[in-house]
Amino acid sequence: MVNTKVKLCGIELDNPIIPASGTFGFGYEFAELYDINILGSLSFKGTTLEPRFGNPCPRIAECDSGMLNAVGLQNPGVDKVIKTELPKLREVFRKPSMANVSGFSLEEYVETVRKLDTVEDIGWFEINISCPNVHGGGMSFGTSPKMAETVTRAVRDVTKKPIIIKLSPNVTDIVSIAKACEEGGADGVSLINTLMGMRISLKTRRPIIANKTGGFSGPAIKPVAVRMIYQVYDAVNIPIVGMGGVSNAEDVIELMLAGATAVEVGAANLVNPYASRDIILDLPRVMEKYGIKSLEEIIGGAH
Amino acid sequence: MKDTQFTVVENKRIAHNTYLSVLEGDTSDITAPGQFVNIKLDGLYLRRPISVCDVEGNKLTIIYKVVGVGTEKMAAAPTGEKWLTLTGLGNGYDLSKSGDRPLLIGGGAGVPPMYLLARELVKEGKRPTVILGFGKADEVFFKEEFEALGLQVIVTTQDGSYGVKGFVTDAMDDLQYTYFYTCGPEPMLKAVYNKTETSGEFSFEERMGCGFGACMGCTCKTKYGNKRICRDGPVLEKEEIIW
CATH class of the missing domain: 2.10.240.10 (Dihydroorotate dehydrogenase, electron transfer subunit)
Incomplete structure (x- = not known):
C-alpha cells in the first residue's frame, strides 16, 4: 500500500492532485462525469470583485504540445460565485476547495478575499497575480517583488485561511518574487501560470487570438515549470503548489521531486475531461514502479 | 457526454475539399440534431469539434471541409483507424418549435447538421423545405440525400455554376415557412437573420x-x-x- 496523502498549509489532502483554476469551471460540471471527491482539492474559476465577460473570441489557439488561451478571467463576480456557484459545488464536493482570486487594484483583491473568507468550504486562497490576459491588473502585480509583497500583505490582513500566491513565469527572476511573497506573509506559492505567447495565422496574416497574445500551457511548458519549482524550492521555506504541463502520474512525481507539495493539473483537463481522475488512479502504480512508499517523502527529493 | 473510441469504417471525398467519414462506436449520448462530437487525433493537442451529420445505430456520419492539419489528418485516415471521441456535446436544435413547414438553410460546412435534423423532422411527419448554399458546382454535396427523404431541395451557388445563382437568401423570397433552422458561415447566418421574418435557430x-x-x-x-x-x-x- 502506498501513501498518497500530503499536507498543504496545514490541511491534509488525500492526494496532491488539484485541477487548476480556469480548466475546471466551478467543479460541478465535471461531477457529471465522475465523483470529484476523488480529487485532492480543486481550484475554482478565477474570481474577481465585479462580473467579467473576458476577452473577445477567438480566445483559443492550438500549439505543438499545448495551447494558447486568452479567456481574460470571465467569471460572474464574487457575489454570484458565493450565491450560486459555490452552493452547486458544495452539493457534489465535500472537501475544502481553493478559491482563486484576481484583481485590478489592491482594493479589489482585498474586498474579494474578504467576501470569500466567509465561505466555510474554502480551504485556501490562491491569489492570482500572474494572469497574462488582462490589462492593467493581473500579471502587473506579479512582475515586481515589491508589488507582490504588497498584495500579499493586504490580503493577509483580511483572512486567517492559508494564502497561496500564484506566480507568473513571465518575469526575469521568479525566485525574488517568491521570496517577496514569503516576506509578505504568504503560506505558499503556486507556479507556474501560463507563459505569454502568440500565434499568427498564415491565411489572415494576423494573430489568431483576438487579444493577440495568450497564455501558453500544456506539456510543452513542463520543463520550464520543473526548473522554476526547483529554483523556488531552494529559496523559500513555504510549500509550493507546482503546475505546468502535467498530463500523467509521472509528471506529478517529477514536479514533486523538484519541490512541489501539491500539483495542479490544467490544460490536460480540457483535452481529456477525465485527466485529473486518471492521474490519481494511476499514481499508486507509478509510485510502486519507482519505489515510492509515501509522496510526502519525495517532496524536493531532487535537491 | 461520453468519451469513447470510434473506428473509421468509411472515409471518402464527396465534393471539392469535402470528406465524409462513417465512424462506428457508442453513439448513445448523441440525443439531438445540431450536436457535435470532439475528436482526438494523434499528434495534435486539442480535439477537433465536428457536427453530427447522421446517426443510425452505432454508426456516426460526419462531413467536414479540409481546412487545416486536423481535418487533413482525418481525410487521410485509413479505415480501421481509431479516434477517441467525445459525444453528446452541445444543445442541438429544438424540434418542438418547427411548426408544419420548417425551412432548413445550410451553407457549406453548415449543411451536414441539417441532414439529421431533416430526417428527424420527417419522422415526426413534418415537411421541411431545404436550401443548400455552396460556392460553386464542384462543392455541392448531399442534394440527392435530402431529396431521398422526399423533400424539396433548392441549391444555390455563388457563381451560378449550379442551381440558383447567388446566396441562400436569394432563394428565400417566395417560400412559405413556419420556423427555420440554419447553420453556416457567420456572414450567411447574419444575412439569414436579416431576411427571415419568423423565429428560428442558428448554429x-x-x-x-x-x-x-x-x-x-x-x-x-x-x-x-x-x-x-x-x-x-x-x-x-x-x-x-x-x-
Missing part, C-alpha cells in the same frame, strides 16, 4: 478549447446573458442573438 462556430464548457474559450454575449458556444450552444435562438 454557431467558434474556436474551442475543451468543447464541454470547462474553459470558457468560446463564450459569446447574448440577450439572455453570456453563453458558451460549446455547452449552452452551438444553437442559439434568433431572439437572443447579438451580432
Whole structure:
C-alpha cells in the first residue's frame, strides 16, 4: 500500500492532485462525469470583485504540445460565485476547495478575499497575480517583488485561511518574487501560470487570438515549470503548489521531486475531461514502479 | 457526454475539399440534431469539434471541409483507424418549435447538421423545405440525400455554376415557412437573420478549447446573458442573438 496523502498549509489532502483554476469551471460540471471527491482539492474559476465577460473570441489557439488561451478571467463576480456557484459545488464536493482570486487594484483583491473568507468550504486562497490576459491588473502585480509583497500583505490582513500566491513565469527572476511573497506573509506559492505567447495565422496574416497574445500551457511548458519549482524550492521555506504541463502520474512525481507539495493539473483537463481522475488512479502504480512508499517523502527529493 | 473510441469504417471525398467519414462506436449520448462530437487525433493537442451529420445505430456520419492539419489528418485516415471521441456535446436544435413547414438553410460546412435534423423532422411527419448554399458546382454535396427523404431541395451557388445563382437568401423570397433552422458561415447566418421574418435557430462556430464548457474559450454575449458556444450552444435562438 502506498501513501498518497500530503499536507498543504496545514490541511491534509488525500492526494496532491488539484485541477487548476480556469480548466475546471466551478467543479460541478465535471461531477457529471465522475465523483470529484476523488480529487485532492480543486481550484475554482478565477474570481474577481465585479462580473467579467473576458476577452473577445477567438480566445483559443492550438500549439505543438499545448495551447494558447486568452479567456481574460470571465467569471460572474464574487457575489454570484458565493450565491450560486459555490452552493452547486458544495452539493457534489465535500472537501475544502481553493478559491482563486484576481484583481485590478489592491482594493479589489482585498474586498474579494474578504467576501470569500466567509465561505466555510474554502480551504485556501490562491491569489492570482500572474494572469497574462488582462490589462492593467493581473500579471502587473506579479512582475515586481515589491508589488507582490504588497498584495500579499493586504490580503493577509483580511483572512486567517492559508494564502497561496500564484506566480507568473513571465518575469526575469521568479525566485525574488517568491521570496517577496514569503516576506509578505504568504503560506505558499503556486507556479507556474501560463507563459505569454502568440500565434499568427498564415491565411489572415494576423494573430489568431483576438487579444493577440495568450497564455501558453500544456506539456510543452513542463520543463520550464520543473526548473522554476526547483529554483523556488531552494529559496523559500513555504510549500509550493507546482503546475505546468502535467498530463500523467509521472509528471506529478517529477514536479514533486523538484519541490512541489501539491500539483495542479490544467490544460490536460480540457483535452481529456477525465485527466485529473486518471492521474490519481494511476499514481499508486507509478509510485510502486519507482519505489515510492509515501509522496510526502519525495517532496524536493531532487535537491 | 461520453468519451469513447470510434473506428473509421468509411472515409471518402464527396465534393471539392469535402470528406465524409462513417465512424462506428457508442453513439448513445448523441440525443439531438445540431450536436457535435470532439475528436482526438494523434499528434495534435486539442480535439477537433465536428457536427453530427447522421446517426443510425452505432454508426456516426460526419462531413467536414479540409481546412487545416486536423481535418487533413482525418481525410487521410485509413479505415480501421481509431479516434477517441467525445459525444453528446452541445444543445442541438429544438424540434418542438418547427411548426408544419420548417425551412432548413445550410451553407457549406453548415449543411451536414441539417441532414439529421431533416430526417428527424420527417419522422415526426413534418415537411421541411431545404436550401443548400455552396460556392460553386464542384462543392455541392448531399442534394440527392435530402431529396431521398422526399423533400424539396433548392441549391444555390455563388457563381451560378449550379442551381440558383447567388446566396441562400436569394432563394428565400417566395417560400412559405413556419420556423427555420440554419447553420453556416457567420456572414450567411447574419444575412439569414436579416431576411427571415419568423423565429428560428442558428448554429454557431467558434474556436474551442475543451468543447464541454470547462474553459470558457468560446463564450459569446447574448440577450439572455453570456453563453458558451460549446455547452449552452452551438444553437442559439434568433431572439437572443447579438451580432
